[in-house]
Amino acid sequence: MPAFPVLVQPAGLRFDAEAGTPVLLAAQAAGIKLPSSCRNGTCRACMCLMLEGSVAYGIEWPGLSRDEKEEGWILPCVAHATSALEIQAPLAAPIEAALATPAVARPLTGARR
Numbered sequence: 001m002p003a004f005p006v007l008v009q010p011a012g013l014r015f016d017a018e019a020g021t022p023v024l025l026a027a028q029a030a031g032i033k034l035p036s037s038c039r040n041g042t043c044r045a046c047m048c049l050m051l052e053g054s055v056a057y058g059i060e061w062p063g064l065s066r067d068e069k070e071e072g073w074i075l076p077c078v079a080h081a082t083s084a085l086e087i088q089a090p091l092a093a094p095i096e097a098a099l100a101t102p103a104v105a106r107p108l109t110g111a112r113r
Ligand code: FES
Pocket: 035, 036, 037, 038, 039, 040, 041, 042, 043, 044, 045, 046, 047, 063, 075, 076, 077, 078
């Protein structure tokens, strides 16, 4: 399967996401923690802005509105890269650093950042 490079801003973290693998899992396999909770496309804890690229979803209707999709918001827990990606995920961090940092409280729904 092809893999697509993913650049995570603003930290400048990079990893490859294999086609068919959720971006969140590809990041985790590369030692990068992205915010998440349900991991099934409903809670929106992982919601982040896609600055470049394209994704497809492994579920029929991820928890995003049509407007949010058009604005570039994605749910990495269920989104598969279909091209090189650049995403904005301010809370992304290498897993070792994420373990050393206290969790940040975030709303489970309606969170855009
Ligand atoms: S982790 Fe819940 S929607 Fe992605």
